[in-house]
Amino acid sequence: MPLKRIADSTVRRLSLYLRFLEEFENAGLTTVSSEELAARGGTTSAQVRKDLSFFGSFGKRGLGYQVGELTQRMRRILGLERDWRVVIIGVGKIGAALAQYEGFRQRGFRVVGLYDSDSAKIGREMYDLYVRSVDALADDNREQPVDIAVIAVPAPAAQRVVDQVVAAGITGIMSFAPIQLHVPSDVTLNTVNMAMELERLSYALSNRE
Amino acid sequence: MPLKRIADSTVRRLSLYLRFLEEFENAGLTTVSSEELAARGGTTSAQVRKDLSFFGSFGKRGLGYQVGELTQRMRRILGLERDWRVVIIGVGKIGAALAQYEGFRQRGFRVVGLYDSDSAKIGREMYDLYVRSVDALADDNREQPVDIAVIAVPAPAAQRVVDQVVAAGITGIMSFAPIQLHVPSDVTLNTVNMAMELERLSYALSNRE
DNA sequence: GGGGGCTTGTGAATTCGTTCACAAGATAGG
């Protein structure tokens, strides 16, 4: 739908707007202005309107936006009207936390598989799923396609695991390993690098006024 | 040291460069060019040189950069030459994963305290520390100042906890709660919002080619 | 010691993202 490439910063804000809209919806409000949305998100009303304008024109001049309708539109734009089938690879400390995380399921990200290379874990039931060997991934994906693989293995193993995921035919990857990963251009990769986030904080704290 | 405000994107890249430099150091290389650094990080050599130029001029024309020296400089710039005292508030699934995470300590982020509001957890020893009540935070901080508080409590409790952290006099906060938090301007807040990251992935997958 | 080959450091040009500012609609009230 969008005519030109949408900036990453815009997509992040859409995600925020959606959260605020859901709050407004829960609070029983039926209409909201760009000004009110902006106040919540620490941005400006012009920014909100510009962000939305890339995707169409959803409001009524003089009135604002219908909360229910805009919520629906945001969901569609972000691809949240469907369920996403997610597998977690590496059921260690962070993998286990993610497997149990309710916030994922709430947004339609369903964890449908856990994979590990540790034979002590393979075959065990954890969080209502049986942990499987990474070697089974390609076959499993053929049987029931997976949309997103979450990588939660130690950094030195991450590139190899990503290669296996790609070879299995999975085209969406979210990684928590603090390294730069390489994937073919038809695979979408998103890395959450907590080490980098902490270093960013360290920089900010070290260089205050 | 930097003459003007440094862009967030620049700081993120510095953090990447540091990681690559450490790899080069471990591999025994003594010298590196902006071209080589760029290749690793998926950026351009001009970008690398521009990023570094905000902080000084660290290379030798015709030769490149001394790996050891540049590593040192990066550490100093990012504020990683010292140890940071970190407390984790909310010892649930993600809080526990973070408390055990080696990647933090390796970079000088030392977890020195765990806090929770659950009386079943308070007083228990977990990961070599005794879990304490959040009410003790202000006193504890007076005794031994804390640099960074990691917020790992449920979203509805997060703003209240942040207010307690701020009241206790801690001025660096890293939050994992998927909501917009508000802090006074002398407190530095950094939020890692995994829900947003997943939605970003959802958007990208829904709008490919 | 001078020339050739590299690579840095940085203004200038360009691209990208945000903010401004206002015409175009919409509503409400007299």
Next chain:
DNA sequence: CCTATCTTGTGAACGAATTCACAAGCCCCC
């Protein structure tokens, strides 16, 4: 029906970040 008020949607202006392009410096070798 006309006016006052409100808020959207969007070109245009502005500002920030990236990329270009090249002079300046360094090393090596002949």
